[in-house]
Amino acid sequence: MDLQAQTNARSTRILVLASLLCAYPGIDATGQAHLDYPANTYVLPTPDPVMFPESFYWHCFERGIDGILIASCGTDSPYEGSYERLAARINRVYRQMKERGLDIRRLRLTAICSVCTKAFVKEVGDLARVVEELGPVAAELARGPEPVGSESP
Amino acid sequence: MADRGSEGSDRRRIGVYVCHCGGNISDVVDVEAVAARAGADEDVVVAWHLQFMCSDEGQSTIEQDVRELGLDRVVVAACTPSLHETTFRRVVARAGLNPYLYQHANIREQVSWAHVHDQAAATEKAARLVEAAIAKAALLRELDEVRVDAVHRTLVVGGGVAGLRAALDLARWGMPVVLVERSNELGGHVLRLGRTYPTDEPGRALIERLVSQVRDEPLVEVRLSTEVCQVTGYVGDFHVGLRAVREETDGHPCDEEVEVGAIVVATGFRDHEPARGRYGFGHPRVVTLADYQRRLYAAEGEADPARALGIDGPVRAIAFLHCVGSRQVEGVDEPGASGRLNTYCSRVCCTATVRAAAETRRRFPAVRVVDVYRDIRTYARDQEQEYRRAGEAGVVFVRVPTDERATVEPAPREDPYPLLVRTRDTLTFGAELEVPVDLVVLATAMEPGPVEDLVAMTKAPTGADGFLLEVHPKLRPVESAIPGILLAGTARGPMDIAESTTSASAAAAKVATLLAGDQVEMEPFVARVDLSRCRGSGECVATCPYPGAVGLQDVELDEGVVVPRAYVNPVACKGCGACVAVCPNGAVDVQGWEMSQYLAMVDAITADPAGFPRAIDPSEVTTG
Ligand SMILES: Cc1cc2nc3c(=O)[nH]c(=O)nc-3n(C[C@H](O)[C@H](O)[C@H](O)COP(=O)(O)OP(=O)(O)OC[C@H]3O[C@@H](n4cnc5c(N)ncnc54)[C@H](O)[C@@H]3O)c2cc1C
Numbered sequence: 001m002d003l004q005a006q007t008n009a010r011s012t013r014i015l016v017l018a019s020l021l022c023a024y025p026g027i028d029a030t031g032q033a034h035l036d037y038p039a040n041t042y043v044l045p046t047p048d049p050v051m052f053p054e055s056f057y058w059h060c061f062e063r064g065i066d067g068i069l070i071a072s073c074g075t076d077s078p079y080e081g082s083y084e085r086l087a088a089r090i091n092r093v094y095r096q097m098k099e100r101g102l103d104i105r106r107l108r109l110t111a112i113c114s115v116c117t118k119a120f121v122k123e124v125g126d127l128a129r130v131v132e133e134l135g136p137v138a139a140e141l142a143r144g145p146e147p148v149g150s151e152s153p
Numbered sequence: 154m155a156d157r158g159s160e161g162s163d164r165r166r167i168g169v170y171v172c173h174c175g176g177n178i179s180d181v182v183d184v185e186a187v188a189a190r191a192g193a194d195e196d197v198v199v200a201w202h203l204q205f206m207c208s209d210e211g212q213s214t215i216e217q218d219v220r221e222l223g224l225d226r227v228v229v230a231a232c233t234p235s236l237h238e239t240t241f242r243r244v245v246a247r248a249g250l251n252p253y254l255y256q257h258a259n260i261r262e263q264v265s266w267a268h269v270h271d272q273a274a275a276t277e278k279a280a281r282l283v284e285a286a287i288a289k290a291a292l293l294r295e296l297d298e299v300r301v302d303a304v305h306r307t308l309v310v311g312g313g314v315a316g317l318r319a320a321l322d323l324a325r326w327g328m329p330v331v332l333v334e335r336s337n338e339l340g341g342h343v344l345r346l347g348r349t350y351p352t353d354e355p356g357r358a359l360i361e362r363l364v365s366q367v368r369d370e371p372l373v374e375v376r377l378s379t380e381v382c383q384v385t386g387y388v389g390d391f392h393v394g395l396r397a398v399r400e401e402t403d404g405h406p407c408d409e410e411v412e413v414g415a416i417v418v419a420t421g422f423r424d425h426e427p428a429r430g431r432y433g434f435g436h437p438r439v440v441t442l443a444d445y446q447r448r449l450y451a452a453e454g455e456a457d458p459a460r461a462l463g464i465d466g467p468v469r470a471i472a473f474l475h476c477v478g479s480r481q482v483e484g485v486d487e488p489g490a491s492g493r494l495n496t497y498c499s500r501v502c503c504t505a506t507v508r509a510a511a512e513t514r515r516r517f518p519a520v521r522v523v524d525v526y527r528d529i530r531t532y533a534r535d536q537e538q539e540y541r542r543a544g545e546a547g548v549v550f551v552r553v554p555t556d557e558r559a560t561v562e563p564a565p566r567e568d569p570y571p572l573l574v575r576t577r578d579t580l581t582f583g584a585e586l587e588v589p590v591d592l593v594v595l596a597t598a599m600e601p602g603p604v605e606d607l608v609a610m611t612k613a614p615t616g617a618d619g620f621l622l623e624v625h626p627k628l629r630p631v632e633s634a635i636p637g638i639l640l641a642g643t644a645r646g647p648m649d650i651a652e653s654t655t656s657a658s659a660a661a662a663k664v665a666t667l668l669a670g671d672q673v674e675m676e677p678f679v680a681r682v683d684l685s686r687c688r689g690s691g692e693c694v695a696t697c698p699y700p701g702a703v704g705l706q707d708v709e710l711d712e713g714v715v716v717p718r719a720y721v722n723p724v725a726c727k728g729c730g731a732c733v734a735v736c737p738n739g740a741v742d743v744q745g746w747e748m749s750q751y752l753a754m755v756d757a758i759t760a761d762p763a764g765f766p767r768a769i770d771p772s773e774v775t776t777g
Contacts, residue, residue, distance in 0.1 A: 028263065031261070
């Protein structure tokens with residue numbers, strides 16, 4: 001890791017929205033297995049990430065959360081149709097991110113089951129690398145979108 | 154930061170307790186620094202760090218502080234909440250606080266155990282998680298459990314060994330049971346198994362014993378050739394439509410309705426059927442293990458193998474093939490009729506197969522027996538001996554490489570044997586083998602039963618493998634995510650008879666405790682509407698997947714104007730929060746998981762943009 005990446009890794013923060021029935025026990029199991037993953041990762045349990053409105057993601061980015069991993073139950077969700085609703089919402093957030101010039105790789109929708117320790121380590125590691133590469137979200141928000149004409153949302 | 158409640162400028166009085174977990178946490182996390190940082194929060198009255206928060210000493214410290222210091226919220230930073238959240242809620246309640254004014258921070262599984270190699274980063278993360286927990290705690294509200302009148306009757310769906318066991322146990326707990334079986338007899342697969350391990354008792358005898366007990370039990374009402382056609386209601390009060398099984402059931406209305414407080418799903422498994430031709434399936438000399446066991450048992454006194462097994466021609470050699478439709482691998486195996494690859498192990502087939510192979514050798518010593526396997530998983534107590542005995546009985550084991558499969562083909566006409574099994578054998582250093590046999594026995598997988606209709610009616614989720622899914626494989630193994638719907642036996646995944654009946658007894662015990670009182674208590678984590686914000690858009694109603702959970706009703710405003718406003722039926726709401734995200738006015742929340750609480754936690758996590766530990770002045774805070 002070069003110096004810039006090291007600085008980024010220390011000063012960046014990743015939020016994990018972990019479904020209570022699948023991902024949260026999966027992340028516990030990751031710790032039980034003493035599998036390492038970046039320590040700038042903060043896990044918030046949720047009955048289902050479908051509950052978060054678009055505005056929640058913006059609150060996070062604006063407050064300085066540099067990457068968000070949505071660790072849902074995927075199609076194993078105990079709540080009917082919730083994954084489809086969640087995926088549709090995240091697509092809308094992606095559109096908004098493009099409009100505001102945020103790299104959409106900062107938001108990652110995944111499914112992590114209650115024993116998926118390796119999948120969690122991989123997903124959170126991949127996101128951490130993206131965040132390291134991109135640096136803090138604040139700079140990107142401040143830069144704003146590319147000038148008109150270069151790319152449409 | 155979000156407004157911390159209705160008490161005006163009054164601060165909260167929060168107690169924070171950081172657990173060492175006897176070194177599990179404190180060997181990695183600087184718990185003293187974490188407690189000190191917590192203590193710096195203006196809402197925190199006391200911040201301790203103790204050896205074991207779950208010990209008597211830890212619990213009584215909290216109780217005492219609540220009473221003596223007038224704490225109004227409690228935060229414990231310790232192991233995962235699934236282990237001790239309930240413990241600490243009870244402590245808080247004993248001290249006279251509402252148990253939901255409690256917040257847990259997970260700093261063991263998600264901090265000290267995960268970040269062993271970076272103590273500074275682990276300490277920083279733990280401190281922030283505790284700060285986030287304090288921020289949420291400040292916004293917690295008092296909550297009451299949702300209570301529903303309990304109907305003291307249970308529906309058991311499926312009359313296999315698991316359903317029978319569950320019904321009997323429930324009756325012995327004094328609970329009336331309606332036992333619904335789709336076929337025209339009780340017993341399920343076990344009825345046709347022949348002799349079963351570990352007791353050697355014939356499946357039919359075991360079932361007959363259970364069935365006679367069920368018949369003698371006045372509290373159990375058995376409905377054969379009956380199926381469930383509708384499920385409405387919720388834990389404590391399900392309304393279940395039943396109808397007789399007919400040739401054409403589609404669209405046929407239900408014949409009757411029963412009211413029950415809980416449902417035990419014991420619908421069992423389905424036998425895997427290989428694609429025609431795969432492993433010779435469809436050839437008259439290729440049979441399934443269940444079929445073979447049945448034949449062996451039906452002719453127990455018969456010494457001639459051909460007559461005993463009902464084979465037309467000499468029986469000189471038999472091959473048993475393990476893992477047919479189990480532990481399938483993408484790129485190597487083809488999906489069966491379900492369209493899914495069964496990546497799981499069916500668990501019972503190894504023991505059942507080596508036993509059948511050994512019995513064959515013992516009864517027909519002239520018959521050569523080859524056991525073709527990938528791994529032998531005789532996992533339970535005493536089962537390893539079955540494997541050893543099979544070897545002693547002269548069964549020859551051949552081990553197929555994990556990424557290859559044995560093939561079964563009809564032999565050329567002139568061959569003395571009708572079938573040829575071809576495989577490589579890793580036990581003989583990858584030798585190519587061609588084994589001529591008279592009969593092939595396939596240990597076919599246990600697949601999920603036909604539960605699509607039940608799943609659609611109850612919303613009980615299935616896993617990626619198609620079996621019904623438990624809430625937690627270790628901590629809540631017989632509960633589905635739908636309160637009041639319990640899982641028994643192989644409906645949940647491959648199990649042997651002992652495991653099936655154990656899980657059935659566990660499900661029955663769960664029901665008995667659930668329906669013990671006049672009312673069922675459910676956690677209060679359901680949606681709540683803030684009428685001061687609701688404008689009656691109806692978005693919540695449109696998005697909610699659960700009938701009757703949210704609705705609109707007319708509400709009269711002060712000026713006599715009647716407007717539609719949302720309401721929640723707490724017993725029908727599952728607390729998923731789909732309604733929260735779509736409300737344009739932010740008027741809906743899931744109790745205990747409110748959006749303002751999440752925002753406050755995010756603010757706490759991001760409070761210091763530098764990302765390095767803040768300087769702490771320990772003299773400012775109280776620590777233990
Ligand atoms: C080849 C083979 C050999 C085995 N040998 C042994 C052994 O030696 N020892 C051992 O311990 N275990 C053995 N087992 C495992 C054993 O068969 C299972 O553990 C047992 O059958 C599980 O019982 P169950 O009640 O869960 O399911 P099942 O036996 O499948 O019974 C389920 C019942 O539910 C009914 N049903 C299904 N859907 C509905 C519905 N919608 N409505 C109403 N009714 C419904 C079915 O008709 C059936 O009667 C073997 C399994 C196989 C495949």
